[in-house]
Amino acid sequence: MSGKRTLIPDWAKRTTEDLLVTHGEGPHVVVTGISPSGDIHVGNLREVLVGEAIANALKTCGAGVHFVFHADTIDPLRRIAPGVPEEYERYIGHSVSRIPDPEVCHASYAEHFLAPFEEALRRMEIDIEVVRSHQLYEDGFYAAVTREALLHTAKLREILQKVSGRKIPEHWSPYLPRTTEGRLGGVRILEHLPEENKVIFVDEDGWEDAADYSKGEGKLGWRVELAARWKALCATFEPFGKDHTSRGGSTDTADQMAQEVFRYPVPGRYEYEWIQIRGRGAMSSSKGIVLLPGELLKIMSPDALRRMILGRDPGRALDLDLTEGFPRFMDEYQASSGQLLVPFTHLVTISQIARGDTDAAVEMLLQGGYREAVSDREKLAENLAYAHNWAQNWASEPLKLGLLELSEAVEAARGLDETQLQYLNEVASLLEGSMDGDTVQSLLYTKAAEHGLKPKQAFAAVYTVLLGRESGPKAGPFIVSTGVWLAQQRFLGVIRDTMAGGVEG
RNA sequence: GGGCCAGUAGCUCAGUGGUAGAGCAGGGGACUUUUAAUCCUCGUGUCGUAGGUUCGAUUCCUACCUGGCUCACCA
Numbered sequence: 001m002s003g004k005r006t007l008i009p010d011w012a013k014r015t016t017e018d019l020l021v022t023h024g025e026g027p028h029v030v031v032t033g034i035s036p037s038g039d040i041h042v043g044n045l046r047e048v049l050v051g052e053a054i055a056n057a058l059k060t061c062g063a064g065v066h067f068v069f070h071a072d073t074i075d076p077l078r079r080i081a082p083g084v085p086e087e088y089e090r091y092i093g094h095s096v097s098r099i100p101d102p103e104v105c106h107a108s109y110a111e112h113f114l115a116p117f118e119e120a121l122r123r124m125e126i127d128i129e130v131v132r133s134h135q136l137y138e139d140g141f142y143a144a145v146t147r148e149a150l151l152h153t154a155k156l157r158e159i160l161q162k163v164s165g166r167k168i169p170e171h172w173s174p175y176l177p178r179t180t181e182g183r184l185g186g187v188r189i190l191e192h193l194p195e196e197n198k199v200i201f202v203d204e205d206g207w208e209d210a211a212d213y214s215k216g217e218g219k220l221g222w223r224v225e226l227a228a229r230w231k232a233l234c235a236t237f238e239p240f241g242k243d244h245t246s247r248g249g250s251t252d253t254a255d256q257m258a259q260e261v262f263r264y265p266v267p268g269r270y271e272y273e274w275i276q277i278r279g280r281g282a283m284s285s286s287k288g289i290v291l292l293p294g295e296l297l298k299i300m301s302p303d304a305l306r307r308m309i310l311g312r313d314p315g316r317a318l319d320l321d322l323t324e325g326f327p328r329f330m331d332e333y334q335a336s337s338g339q340l341l342v343p344f345t346h347l348v349t350i351s352q353i354a355r356g357d358t359d360a361a362v363e364m365l366l367q368g369g370y371r372e373a374v375s376d377r378e379k380l381a382e383n384l385a386y387a388h389n390w391a392q393n394w395a396s397e398p399l400k401l402g403l404l405e406l407s408e409a410v411e412a413a414r415g416l417d418e419t420q421l422q423y424l425n426e427v428a429s430l431l432e433g434s435m436d437g438d439t440v441q442s443l444l445y446t447k448a449a450e451h452g453l454k455p456k457q458a459f460a461a462v463y464t465v466l467l468g469r470e471s472g473p474k475a476g477p478f479i480v481s482t483g484v485w486l487a488q489q490r491f492l493g494v495i496r497d498t499m500a501g502g503v504e505g
Numbered sequence: 506g507g508g509c510c511a512g513u514a515g516c517u518c519a520g521u522g523g524u525a526g527a528g529c530a531g532g533g534g535a536c537u538u539u540u541a542a543u544c545c546u547c548g549u550g551u552c553g554u555a556g557g558u559u560c561g562a563u564u565c566c567u568a569c570c571u572g573g574c575u576c577a578c579c580a
Contacts, residue, residue, distance in 0.1 A: 034580070043580050078578075166577095222578040241580030246508050249576065273510065274580065276573095286579055312519090317510060317574065325517075328528065345541075399541085445538045459539040471540050 008057045011270075011313050012050075016057035019268040023236045027064030030055045031235040031267070032128075035072035036110045037096050038081035038285030040117035042309055042320075043241075043275045045293050049306055050239040050272050050314050052126055067128045068233060069121070073097040073110040074134035074219045076184045081113075082288035093183035095219075097134035110134075120293035124302040136232075138216030143197050145228035145262065146213045146220055149174040150192045150199065152261045156224055159260065163253045164223075177201050177211035177218035184219060223250050227257035231264040239270045239314075272314040278321040291320070299326075299390040301382070304333050322394045342373045344387065345399065349473050351388035352401040353481045358384065360481055403482060404468045409490055410497045412468045420461035421495060423451045427462075428491035433484050440484065441476025465494050 008016075019028070032051040034044045048069060055067040074095045080088045084102045091099045091109070099109035106112040110132075118130060136142055149156060153174060161168045176185035177199060190208070191200040197214040211217035220228055229235070244250045251269070258264045276282045283289050296305050299322075308329065311318045321329075330344040342365065354361035358381045362374045374380060391400055404412060413421070427447050431440070448458030460470040462479075466487065472478060479487045 032580095035578080038579075041580085045580090047580055072578095075578080226578090239580090242509055242575055243580065244576095244578090246576040248507080250578070271509075272580075274574070282574070284579070315510080321517085324529095328517090332528090349540095441538065448539085455537085455539045457539095463540090474538095474540065474542085476538090 008060060009053065009310070009313075011315060012053040012057045015268070015270050016054055016061065019054070019058070019237055020061060020063070023265070023268055025063055026058065026236070027066065028055075028058050028236045029066045029068065029234045030058070031068045031070055031230070031233055031238045033068075033070030033072060033238075035075045035096070036113040036117075037075060037077055037079075038113060039290045039292060040113055041283050041285065041290045042293050042296060043283040044117070045120070046272055046275055046309050046314055046318075047239050047241065048121065048126065048128065049310050050270055051237070052128070053310065054237055054239070054270065055127075067126075068235075069128050069130045070229065070233070071110070071114055071130060071132050073108075073114070073132040074137050074216065075222075077109065079286060081285060091182075093186070095134060095178070095182075095184065097132065098182060116292060116294050120297060123297055124293075124306065133219070134216060137213075137219055140197075140214035142220070142228065142232055143214035145232050146175060147194050147197065148262060149220060149224050149228055150189075150213075151194065155261055156257060159256045160223060160253055163256055164248045173199075174220055174224040175199060175211075175213060175218055176221055177209070177213075179203050180207075180209065185221075223253045224257060226250055227254040227262055227264070230254070230258055230267055231262045235267045237268040237270075239272055242271055242273060245269075245271045270314070273317040275309070275318045275320055278319050278323070278325070291322075295393075296322075299386050299394065300330065300333075301386070303337070304330070307333055323396060326390065326394060342370050342383075347383060347387040348391045348395065348399055349401065351384040352391055353473055353478055354384065355388075355481075356384075357481075364477060401467060401472065403466060403486075403490075406490065406493050406497075408468060409465050409494050412464050413494045413498050416461050416464060419451055419453060420457060421498060423447060423453055423458055424461055424465060424491045425495045426451070428488050428495070431479075431484050431488045431491075435480065435484055437474075437477035437480045439476070440479050441474065444475055465490060 030051045032047045034040055034047065051067060055065045058065045074097055076093045077088075077091050077096050077099060079092070080086070088099070088102065096110040097108050101107065101109055101112040103112060106115055114132075121128060121130070150173070153172075156174050157168050157172050160166070160172075171188050173189040175189065177187055177189070178184055179187060180203075187201040187203045189199050189201045192198075193200070196212075198210050198212050199218075200208060200210050202208050219225065230238070240251055245252075255266045258266050274282055277289065277291055283291060293305070296308070300308070308320070309318075327344040327348070334344075350361050350364050354364065358377060361380065361384055362377070365374050365380075416424075427444060430443060430447070435443070444458065444462065445455060448455050451458070453461075459475055462475050463469050463472040466472070466479075466482070
């Protein structure tokens with residue numbers, strides 16, 4: 001029921017078996033990575049989870065595995081993320097690790113977006129080493145491959161041109177030094193001094209300068225860096241989103257560069273499809289269509305999130321339905337993970353009535369016959385919190401239960417007829433704070449009959465005044481949970497205001 | 506145009522080389538102290554189209570049609 005089960009899905013098993021054949025028994029290095037130039041969303045999380053699944057499968061086969069998250073913190077800012085002030089335009093071309101945090105809460109622009117993601121990785125207990133590329137460059141980790149790249153500039157340029165089909169400028173260089181203004185690239189390399197780890201370059205204004213590539217004074221261009229990084233990190237496997245894997249794309253060029261220039265075997269690969277949010281479209285940091293892992297961890301457990309993001313097969317596009325479809329997902333998840341089954345929608349109702357009072361929730365669950373579900377109170381409290389958060393943020397209106405303000409209640413009560421109002425009036429006069437749920441329920445029912453109201457009409461009156469709807473959770477226990485006194489005041493208040501407003505007596 | 510993915514009951518989707526399944530919706534019934542409550546019951550759909558392989562294909566292959574996404578360093 002608890003404990004971490006590592007079940008290996010079919011797609012991961014197949015991929016891993018191939019990998020063991022093509023790349024040997026290990027030790028393996030599984031690499032994932034992303035550029036923190038904007039929100040790191042659950043689409044990005046899919047890459048990490050695919051990597052994790054492969055890493056786990058490798059471990060199960062007895063192979064040694066090192067699992068790495070390569071944060072591309074040295075990457076230049078290309079466009080400012082939504083919500084970032086416009087004056088950040090002037091940082092375009094600067095390394096995101098060297099740009100101030102727009103909200104001043106972290107050490108840099110990069111950290112601002114990286115931190116929440118790292119927090120999610122931690123909460124999901126993913127066994128991964130997070131490295132920052134600006135750190136690696138500054139530590140000289142990429143010095144050797146950078147030197148190699150510079151020495152093979154002509155060959156790299158040829159590959160780039162041939163494979164991508166793009167015209168590459170004459171003076172192209174795989175290395176982008178940082179100018180005195182802090183911008184990467186846009187300069188011309190004049191000379192490479194391999195024994196000093198330096199390049200001499202001239203900037204747009206004709207100023208000559210030098211950059212030490214063992215100290216992070218520049219970086220490799222993206223496509224070259226990808227291949228170089230495989231070698232430097234000893235990567236044997238890396239998942240890629242489909243945007244990278246199309247013909248002429250970055251994996252195409254990197255594959256050839258790895259083989260012909262770096263003399264390094266191309267790591268195993270898994271191409272995963274993208275995730276869309278139902279009704280909003282494909283996730284995109286730049287369009288502001290984004291769902292953060294942290295948001296989802298508010299409504300489900302890490303394990304459920306893992307299941308949701310991977311889907312049946314990450315090679316297939318996923319259309320995340322967090323509204324109507326979510327309860328079903330949760331029920332299926334619970335069933336398949338052997339947990340006690342309380343229908344999610346029921347949990348949603350209870351969580352909203354109990355509002356954090358676990359004792360009250362236990363009471364209601366017992367009444368509903370969910371005896372087993374209350375045995376683990378800690379777990380239950382957690383699930384109630386998930387359900388409650390979901391109700392707040394994602395549920396459609398009919399599933400939300402919120403008490404009306406008095407003025408809203410008066411407004412809603414206009415739809416009630418006189419008999420219903422009189423019924424509420426009498427009920428209010430008979431309610432007592434000491435009553436329990438069943439007593440209130442029975443009071444509501446008997447008084448309905450006495451007023452000649454069908455139960456449905458009577459209860460509709462109650463729900464209308466309290467919730468603004470014609471139906472709701474079982475009325476007696478609900479009223480007790482809100483506090484009998486509160487319901488009583490609400491009934492009386494509505495009667496008073498409605499009568500004063502001109503309803504005939 | 507290249508690539509990837511999909512096209513199965515009204516909707517959302519499972520599924521397997523051998524007479525097609527689930528959930529929801531919908532119909533019928535029970536209950537009748539209310540609920541998007543509970544219980545019972547009801548599904549012959551050209552499994553996108555056309556070919557091929559096979560004793561036999563929805564499941565494998567080919568072509569095509571339709572839809573989605575992706576190919577400017579945004580997973």
